[in-house]
Amino acid sequence: MYFQELIAKLNEFWAGNGCVIVQGYDLEVGAGTFNPATFLRVLGPEPWNAGYVEPSRRPTDGRYGENPNRLQHYYQYQAVLKPSPVDIQDRYLESLRYLGINLKEHDVRFVEDDWESPTLGASGLGWEVWLDGMEITQFTYFQQCGSIELDPVTVELTYGIERICMYIQGVNSVFDIKWNKDVTYRDIHFQSEFEFSHYNFNISNPDMYFKLFDLFEKECNAILDNGTVNVVLPAYDFVLKCSHAFNMLDARGAISVTERVGYITRVRNIARRCAEKYIEIRREMGFPLLGKAAVLK
Amino acid sequence: MLKDSNFLCEIGTEEIPAGYFPAAIESIKKILRQKLEESRIDFADIEVYATPRRIAFMASGMAESQRSEQVEVRGPSVKAAYDAGGQPTKALDGFLKGNSITMADVFTKDSEKGAYIYAAKKLESGKTEKIIPVIIKHIIENLKFPKQMKWSDKKVYFPRPISYFLLLFNDRLVDFEMDGINSSDKTRGHYIQHDGMFEVTRISDYEKVLLNNGVIINHHERKELIRKELISAAVKAGGVLNEDEALLDIVTFLVEYPYIAVCEFNRDFLEIPDVVLIAEMKEHQKYFSVLDKNGKLTSRFLVTSNNPVNDNVRVGNVRVITARFNDAGFFYREDRKLKLHERVESLKNVMFHKELGTIHDKVERMGFIARFISDRLTIEEKEKDNIERAVHLSKADLNTAMVFEFPSLQGKIGRIYAQLDGENSQVSDAIEEHYRPRSQEDPLPDSRVSIVVSLAEKFDNLFGSYSVGNIPRGSQDPYALRRQAGAVIEMLIRNDINLNIKEVLEHVSVNYKNGKSHVDNLIDFFDARVKTYFTECGFKYDEIDACLSVGNTDYLEQFRRAKSLNEFRKNDKFSEMLLGFKRMNNIVSGFRKENSDYNLMFDQSLLVEKEEKELHAFFHERKGKIGDLIKTSSYIELFKLLIDGKNIIDGFFDKVLVMDSNQKIRDNRLYLLENILSNFVNLLDFSRISDK
Numbered sequence: 001m002y003f004q005e006l007i008a009k010l011n012e013f014w015a016g017n018g019c020v021i022v023q024g025y026d027l028e029v030g031a032g033t034f035n036p037a038t039f040l041r042v043l044g045p046e047p048w049n050a051g052y053v054e055p056s057r058r059p060t061d062g063r064y065g066e067n068p069n070r071l072q073h074y075y076q077y078q079a080v081l082k083p084s085p086v087d088i089q090d091r092y093l094e095s096l097r098y099l100g101i102n103l104k105e106h107d108v109r110f111v112e113d114d115w116e117s118p119t120l121g122a123s124g125l126g127w128e129v130w131l132d133g134m135e136i137t138q139f140t141y142f143q144q145c146g147s148i149e150l151d152p153v154t155v156e157l158t159y160g161i162e163r164i165c166m167y168i169q170g171v172n173s174v175f176d177i178k179w180n181k182d183v184t185y186r187d188i189h190f191q192s193e194f195e196f197s198h199y200n201f202n203i204s205n206p207d208m209y210f211k212l213f214d215l216f217e218k219e220c221n222a223i224l225d226n227g228t229v230n231v232v233l234p235a236y237d238f239v240l241k242c243s244h245a246f247n248m249l250d251a252r253g254a255i256s257v258t259e260r261v262g263y264i265t266r267v268r269n270i271a272r273r274c275a276e277k278y279i280e281i282r283r284e285m286g287f288p289l290l291g292k293a294a295v296l297k
Numbered sequence: 298m299l300k301d302s303n304f305l306c307e308i309g310t311e312e313i314p315a316g317y318f319p320a321a322i323e324s325i326k327k328i329l330r331q332k333l334e335e336s337r338i339d340f341a342d343i344e345v346y347a348t349p350r351r352i353a354f355m356a357s358g359m360a361e362s363q364r365s366e367q368v369e370v371r372g373p374s375v376k377a378a379y380d381a382g383g384q385p386t387k388a389l390d391g392f393l394k395g396n397s398i399t400m401a402d403v404f405t406k407d408s409e410k411g412a413y414i415y416a417a418k419k420l421e422s423g424k425t426e427k428i429i430p431v432i433i434k435h436i437i438e439n440l441k442f443p444k445q446m447k448w449s450d451k452k453v454y455f456p457r458p459i460s461y462f463l464l465l466f467n468d469r470l471v472d473f474e475m476d477g478i479n480s481s482d483k484t485r486g487h488y489i490q491h492d493g494m495f496e497v498t499r500i501s502d503y504e505k506v507l508l509n510n511g512v513i514i515n516h517h518e519r520k521e522l523i524r525k526e527l528i529s530a531a532v533k534a535g536g537v538l539n540e541d542e543a544l545l546d547i548v549t550f551l552v553e554y555p556y557i558a559v560c561e562f563n564r565d566f567l568e569i570p571d572v573v574l575i576a577e578m579k580e581h582q583k584y585f586s587v588l589d590k591n592g593k594l595t596s597r598f599l600v601t602s603n604n605p606v607n608d609n610v611r612v613g614n615v616r617v618i619t620a621r622f623n624d625a626g627f628f629y630r631e632d633r634k635l636k637l638h639e640r641v642e643s644l645k646n647v648m649f650h651k652e653l654g655t656i657h658d659k660v661e662r663m664g665f666i667a668r669f670i671s672d673r674l675t676i677e678e679k680e681k682d683n684i685e686r687a688v689h690l691s692k693a694d695l696n697t698a699m700v701f702e703f704p705s706l707q708g709k710i711g712r713i714y715a716q717l718d719g720e721n722s723q724v725s726d727a728i729e730e731h732y733r734p735r736s737q738e739d740p741l742p743d744s745r746v747s748i749v750v751s752l753a754e755k756f757d758n759l760f761g762s763y764s765v766g767n768i769p770r771g772s773q774d775p776y777a778l779r780r781q782a783g784a785v786i787e788m789l790i791r792n793d794i795n796l797n798i799k800e801v802l803e804h805v806s807v808n809y810k811n812g813k814s815h816v817d818n819l820i821d822f823f824d825a826r827v828k829t830y831f832t833e834c835g836f837k838y839d840e841i842d843a844c845l846s847v848g849n850t851d852y853l854e855q856f857r858r859a860k861s862l863n864e865f866r867k868n869d870k871f872s873e874m875l876l877g878f879k880r881m882n883n884i885v886s887g888f889r890k891e892n893s894d895y896n897l898m899f900d901q902s903l904l905v906e907k908e909e910k911e912l913h914a915f916f917h918e919r920k921g922k923i924g925d926l927i928k929t930s931s932y933i934e935l936f937k938l939l940i941d942g943k944n945i946i947d948g949f950f951d952k953v954l955v956m957d958s959n960q961k962i963r964d965n966r967l968y969l970l971e972n973i974l975s976n977f978v979n980l981l982d983f984s985r986i987s988d989k
Contacts, residue, residue, distance in 0.1 A: 068620070068623075069620050083449040084448050084449045084458075085449070086448075086449055086458070086460070089458075090488075093488075093489075103489050104489060104490060105607060106604065106610065106613070107600075107602040107603055107604040107606075107609075107610045107613075108489060108603075108604070109312075109603055110312035110349075111312075111551070112312070112314035112315065112316075114444065124446075125446040125456070125457070127312060131613065132609055132610050132612070132613020132614055132617070133582055133600065133610075133613055133614035133618070134613055134616065134617045141447075141448050141458070143446055143447065152449060152450035153446075153447050153448050153449060153450075155448075167613070256648075
């Protein structure tokens with residue numbers, strides 16, 4: 001199965017389970033959780049079922065294209081379902097079968113792994129799913145997001161699609177994954193891994209990112225406080241921009257251990273403000289998705 | 298399976314974290330027992346079994362219905378029950394309604410607090426079947442887990458979602474519903490190998506139904522099966538199992554049925570230190586390792602799988618560990634580019650605590666403490682140098698990639714890297730051992746160098762914590778200060794180290810904010826730990842008090858006294874003699890309370906009675922000897938010496954009145970007693986000795 005087929009299969013499967021198939025966000029994010037299709041949609045009472053691929057950036061994980069398993073840019077396949085279906089674990093296992101994995105021939109395991117994102121004020125309980133000892137999915141019941149307790153609860157399934165594909169294709173390096181018949185992951189991403197690793201670790205300008213962080217944070221607050229129109233989505237974009245600026249500074253080692261906590265708190269504060277504003281606006285709109293989302297079979 | 302069970306409840310769940318089970322199982326037993334007793338339902342025995350995906354509890358000999366009982370319930374006081382006109386008040390009405398009784402059922406009775414309304418009430422014998430759902434709900438709502446969650450749109454909290462209930466009593470289904478989850482007479486098989494819901498027609502079949510469908514419900518059986526298979530798999534792999542009971546407990550609750558896979562990693566990885574490889578396998582992947590005859594790690598490892606083993610399972614797990622070892626190898630080679638001592642400088646960039654500075658600052662403080670202690674002990678110069686070196690390197694591994702990956706290896710990595718750097722073994726051992734004891738079970742350091750470094754580390758932690766207000770309160774002791782103070786005391790006592798803690802604390806106080814002001818509190822904290830330790834040693838509280846209240850913080854000395862005292866106390870003659878000393882002490886201190894500066898005079902010629910002459914002579918002759926024995930901590934010898942004085946002291950009190958009307962004689966006798974007691978003033982506080 002080619003990489004692009006794997007994505008198509010997951011889209012197909014979750015579409016069949018009532019999910020809307022949306023797209024990765026058009027800003028730098030560290031994970032699919034940051035996409036408004038997760039971070040904001042999990043808030044409030046409205047049902048929401050979605051699936052998408054999220055191109056994700058982790059500047060500190062860059063290895064100049066030399067490590068077979070670590071990348072500063074990779075893909076997550078994210079499925080979020082609210083409220084979490086009572087048979088979601090079975091549905092998830094079904095999705096693996098749908099990818100052609102015969103579960104009876106493997107050792108599948110749900111191993112405790114509680115998840116927390118201090119920057120987003122988000123946390124949940126769940127597992128990392130192991131396939132023959134390899135972590136292939138992060139499976140989380142969201143309990144809190146934007147520092148707000150969630151009710152109903154959303155389940156978030158984050159597939160590590162490179163890993164699953166390596167497994168299915170039987171290759172030992174992510175760069176050897178066949179994207180399609182002729183083109184490999186290396187053809188598409190080796191150059192970017194090499195270049196961005198250099199940029200993230202050696203070339204980027206920390207002074208600029210420090211300034212940007214301050215500017216982005218200011219803009220986010222200014223949007224929320226504008227006093228004329230009640231808007232949240234543009235403000236949330238600046239949460240993402242702050243978070244990325246922080247990650248870039250982190251990759252340069254420009255933030256000391258003591259300062260770190262301060263920066264994380266600043267992002268969490270604006271994330272919390274956005275979460276509160278989002279719920280407020282949706283309430284004013286009468287929570288339009290209530291009773292409207294596709295019914296899961 | 299519990300014999301003759303007639304009650305069975307299985308809570309089917311998604312995978313609950315392995316570490317939650319031991320406490321949860323005990324907790325269910327306790328709550329179930331308590332609820333059954335409270336509900337007046339007789340039973341013979343109860344049992345709880347669990348796998349990661351289910352918790353089953355059962356009872357045998359459970360009665361069909363509740364025991365009926367006649368009880369008296371108390372209502373309002375007579376005063377409150379009737380108004381001025383003698384009519385029942387709201388309070389009385391409420392009592393009647395609440396107990397579903399009428400005025401005909403109540404009577405008045407006097408109690409300690411006055412006259413009250415009572416009612417005789419028969420507690421009805423309800424059907425057990427009706428009570429069971431209440432009990433199940435109570436158990437689910439009251440079980441304590443480290444973390445709980447909500448799921449879907451439900452309100453109930455549990456560590457992971459509940460999928461179903463199997464609930465049987467006398468082989469009949471009991472209806473139960475909680476937040477939309479219903480009971481049935483079915484259990485789920487192993488969800489990969491034998492998926493489906495399977496009927497349990499008889500409780501006695503339960504274990505068999507599960508076994509036929511890929512699940513061993515009894516976790517004790519599962520654990521022993523895993524142990525047996527691991528041991529034999531290790532032998533087949535040509536080695537011996539690296540046994541690890543804690544890991545075995547975890548894997549027992551990671552599988553519903555165990556299958557052991559023998560795998561092998563590339564031998565080239567064996568260049569990486571064993572502890573690193575073992576930590577990778579154990580902590581991340583829950584693998585058991587296999588050792589050779591000499592205890593060296595081999596390239597074989599054992600996977601406990603929840604599914605039958607085939608090449609997929611083996612190849613997959615080898616691939617995972619290979620990737621992990623590749624990372625570890627990379628970290629190891631990176632780490633080895635610098636010697637440990639070359640990392641010390643970089644500790645200036647690692648924060649220890651915002652008010653206590655960096656780790657580098659901490660190491661400097663430890664050095665200061667260690668030097669002071671070394672100077673007080675009889676230690677060779679060579680050892681002093683090693684202590685200095687070990688302190689200097691003690692935290693240098695914190696900046697290695699390996700400790701960053703495995704925080705639990707701090708100290709262990711330091712020791713290995715120090716060995717590779719060519720540091721001597723006293724130094725490298727101390728780098729690891731100074732953290733001991735890391736847990737209640739962990740042994741104490743036993744070499745002199747390790748002990749001094751460990752003392753320095755603990756004194757700094759204790760003083761540092763006190764100076765920034767992190768003081769243990771009640772059951773809260775997040776920095777394990779009690780364990781550390783306890784370890785200091787034990788190290789000193791077990792290794793015969795005389796060290797005056799007060800002196801140490803006063804000397805090192807210069808390095809902490811308002812240092813002097815914390816010394817007394819820290820001594821109280823140590824004294825409290827000493828009391829606990831002495832109590833555990835079997836010493837009696839008055840013996841401990843008598844030793845500690847002289848205010849000496851050389852705990853080894855205190856220990857020797859308390860121990861000798863405790864041993865000699867078994868001798869009745871000695872015990873009685875101690876009371877004689879206590880009597881002397883009471884008389885003198887009673888006098889001194891009123892006359893603290895009074896100058897007592899002594900004149901041997903004023904000794905009148907034979908008994909007081911004997912008393913004087915006894916202690917006068919032995920004065921030098923007593924002083925020597927105390928100085929050399931020869932308490933047993935001392936007590937042996939004193940015991941002969943028992944009859945003399947008794948004789949004195951029988952025949953002699955200290956507070957004589959003649960002031961000169963009185964003063965002479967008081968002087969005599971005070972002088973005798975002065976021999977022991979720093980040894981024991983006789984006033985603390987209990988009469989019984």
